[in-house]
Amino acid sequence: MERNDPQAAEAVLKRLRGTDDVGDELKILCDEQKANEHVKHLTIKQVSASLLYRVEKIPQTTCNEQIRDLKKSNIFLEKILLTIFENGVQCI
Numbered sequence: 001m002e003r004n005d006p007q008a009a010e011a012v013l014k015r016l017r018g019t020d021d022v023g024d025e026l027k028i029l030c031d032e033q034k035a036n037e038h039v040k041h042l043t044i045k046q047v048s049a050s051l052l053y054r055v056e057k058i059p060q061t062t063c064n065e066q067i068r069d070l071k072k073s074n075i076f077l078e079k080i081l082l083t084i085f086e087n088g089v090q091c092i
Contacts, residue, residue, distance in 0.1 A: 006030075
């Protein structure tokens with residue numbers, strides 16, 4: 001379809017479907033291709049450039065949240081231990 005070779009497209013579609021009755025489906029595919037001609041297609045380089053910030057920031061944000069949670073846990077544990085030692089509680 002993209003190579004503007006309708007006979008080859010029809011032959012491939014017949015081979016894929018295993019039937020010779022592909023006229024309606026081929027027409028639908030041609031109509032979809034014509035409808036999407038105005039759509040801008042991005043290259044991998046363009047997509048990667050536009051997503052680079054997100055790809056870098058998501059793991060960084062996740063790691064920062066985990067580190068923050070660990071710090072909170074350490075502070076909480078420290079408060080518990082200080083309370084235990086200040087009150088002279090002995091562990092069995």
